[in-house]
Amino acid sequence: MSDLMVHIPVRLGMRRALVRAVDGVSFTVERGRTLGLVGESGCGKSTTARAVMRLEEPTSGTIRLLDQDVTHLSGEALRRTRRHFQMVFQDPYSALNPRLTVGQIVAEPMQAQGLPRAQVTARVEELLDLVGLQPRHRYAFPHQFSGGQRQRIGTARALSTHPELLILDEPVSALDVSVQAQVVNLFRDLQDQFDMGMIFISHDLSVVRHVSDDVVVMYLGQIVEQGPSESVLTNPHHPYTEALISAAPGRAGTADQRERIVLTGEVPSPIDPPAGCRFRSRCWKATEECKQTPPLAVPDGGAHPVACFHPSI
Template sequence: MSDAPLMKVEHIRQEFAVKDGTLRAVDDVTLTIDRGETVGLVGESGCGKSTLARTVLRLIEPTQGTIALEGRDITKVPQRELRAIRHRMQMVFQDPYGSLNPRRRIGAIVGDALDLRGVPKSEQRTQVIAALERVGLGIDHLHRWPHELSGGQRQRVGVARALAASPDLLIADEPVSALDVSVQAQLVNLLVDLQRDLGLAQLFVAHDLSVVRQVADRIAVMYLGRIVESGPTDVVFARARHPYTRALLAAVPIADPSRRGRQREAIRGELPSPIDPPPGCHFHPRCPHATDVCMTEQPALWHYADGGRAACHHPYGVSAADVAAASRDDLASPAAAGMSAPDPSTADLADAGETPAGAQA
């Protein structure tokens, strides 16, 4: 086995032609997922996270960039050949109602994944039962119809179907957001278990930051098609450097009334249109700290010593020493050479906690 990461997508660009021009849903995104690692991909609706997840599977063909599975470039592999490796990357969808064929029994739905792998029919029943048991269902669900199951049970079937293919990578797009709160926690625990017991790598796409914190080893935050911050989950939650990440974290309602009234950095305005995104840093029109450079120059994704990365000209809590020690992704664009280094002058803002200077309470 090579040293290459399980999955690496580089400089992915995904464009769609729309009436008013080109919608760039994903803009030069590079992301790796190691074996057994869960990567959380977060952002608000329209940020491109679901598009990126589908591109990784080549459910959508990328406009530009490469997708490599264990070092093997699969970007141009023909669909027929792709089918032979697709069982290694399986997807769980958001909607437990829309993603199961209502006219097929649970056993047949899960069994399809085995056909993909060429498992003989005679062995399928045992493996289907094993997959169902793995997700907390059982033999008595084999002959049931999707409509007989609750939302949580259907989502378990969705996971079982993915597992039956014996994948190395599970791509889960908002797998719990359609479920009731008490059922969400059950699914979250199941996904954590799968990572632990089967060493399954996951790309977990979600808008709910508290759920992502529970399951992910690393997270990447997207805004208007770009990754603006990434890093080990603990680093990003404890020391978010990008003002967008901080605003996103501050906006999550906390189930503790004693923390009500805490000052929060409210985010201004709404997501601009991805068809005509703002120049420079996409976030600058909504950012409390934007300066002239932010309006003209796209910030590079700087790598800091603690493993965190942030694409911001004025990151939080970054000292001059941090900047000196920072490195940078090899940008495809030669213009990258002329980019400015992050400005350490906002370093002291980190002490201000949730109320950085200039923020709107």
């Protein structure tokens, strides 16, 4: 994905404006690796994921999957391509059609791709077993299952077309703590088995560190820091990343004893973001230089790219 932008038109009274939900985001997800996407609510994580899925129309930029440009695909061409990338949604209660049985829910993507009925039936049973459910569950309805079981059903549906990329949008945030580890471990096992690339969106940095090979930190629609998970979460360069890690319960790094950083001020509006570094209105390191836009680059002595004029090294 290169220089992705999603600008959403809105009305403010008599005036028209643009919500700059995603504003120039670029990253690559390799087969067999997981990219963690982190940041505060409203930073553009889910909009980025929906744009990759083509559920949200990109304003500009390029989305490539398996060396194919899918940015502007539509109709039949988009339907055929969708088998290669699937999504597990945040809310396991609203993501499943309550009028369909589990078997019908899991079979839908395969039917949309035109698979023969006998092949679909066999594949549904295989998928239910794969995610830890019983063959008899195919005749039950979503309301008969717990949150963790519903997320497994959503996962089975997402895997039904053998995707190369699986996008997980806050997949455990609505689940009890006792169930979260089971679902996270399920995703890791499935990735090892099918060699998929994954985008894992979460607020929980401890989960991101456990799951992700690489991390992208977003703030107000832009990437402020990215790199290997261990490097970013144990040696953050950007003040915003430092604040996120300091606020994480138990800290993202087990040996991390950094002081709690309390950010002041409100998150600026994505309709009218600050010029230059978008974090400068809340940053304790901000100077006049920060009114310019910092490039995303590896600083002298740094271990990974960061968009900051005053990074911590």
